[in-house]
Amino acid sequence: MSRPRHALLLLAAGGSRRLGEPKQLLRLAGESLVRRAARLGLATAPAEAVVVCGAHADAVWRELADLPVRRIDCDTWAAGLGDSLATGLRALSGDIDGALVLLCDQPALDAAHLQALRDAWQGDPARAAASAYAGVLGVPALLPRAWFARLAAGGHDQGARDLLRARAADVQAIDAPALAQDLDTPEQARAVTGTSLGANQGEE
Template sequence: MTGPTSEVAGVLLAAGGGSRFGGPKALVEFEGERLADRGVRLLADGGCGPVVAVLGAAPTALPGAVTVVNPDWATGMGSSLRAGLRAVPGSARAAVIALADQPLIRPAAVRRLIEAFEAGAEVAVAEYGGQPRNPVLISRAHFAEVCALAEGDVGARPFLRARPELVTRVACDDAGDPADVDTLEDLRRLSAVRADVDRRPPGR
């Protein structure tokens, strides 16, 4: 498969303090790799460039990413989303937004969102089991509206609910698992189910 023809940036939200986990999840290791590094790789391998990683509670070097520190990270995901979209270079026609705490999502999900954008979708959302989750692609034309509606810890959700006519859902059931790492028990559980995820037919 050839790579995407558009310039689509990646935005990784990795700024949170991990209050339920007991520390910043961006630095937590999953299968020997920090969640933030894994998120950068997800976006890059999926065809995004550049990748903008938004940090906050735990600023750190992230090879392969342009890092942005959100001083308002404690206010929630909304401020981090705004910081990330504002850091996307002007040459990018869209951005794929991913969260650092979903380590089982595969690059195939990102590629499918980009393919949907190339086919004309202005907003594309990965869907698992009929439910919209992450990652999400948003075309540049809607960055300002997304930023205006992003408040607290809800990120792009208010925009997606306000503009359902723009949303294209993209089936990603065979492109990973969107489960979150919110607690140490979640981390243990996802590590245990990793083998099952790897046995699923790989997405393109």
């Protein structure tokens, strides 16, 4: 029996209003956060990989253009994370069984955790596998295809989080407390990257 096929869905459309600069382009150990997230996601061997761009789209895409990922633009990115998620889900192929949803602003993300999510979901692909941190279920998460239609309709400001909470009985939780670390303010970003904002970022 063949294993279920998952897609990588990297949401990289946000405007980083509180931060004041695109967090997708912040660098950790010389690598932009968006490229790092894409690289770690690709290590799960997805059947396809989609990156949703919005604010700073061209600058973000320059970080990824040599990777085996497909760019999808979300014109309504400013409406919230839910619109980016909906745009990405609608772009996935019809033979995909699940979507590994990633963000760019989790510097503690690692390949081992993503592979644990993938393995848990592959063992029971009718259920989701989600990260557990700070008392919530959140992304990264591998969502089953049966959830796509509801999320693809949009209107979910928190992306998949509300649905993960509502359907907690159908979610396999994988602990990842370090993923609670935020990159929303200049002080938080400086603490993680060790540099002042703007020091390592290219021009759009």
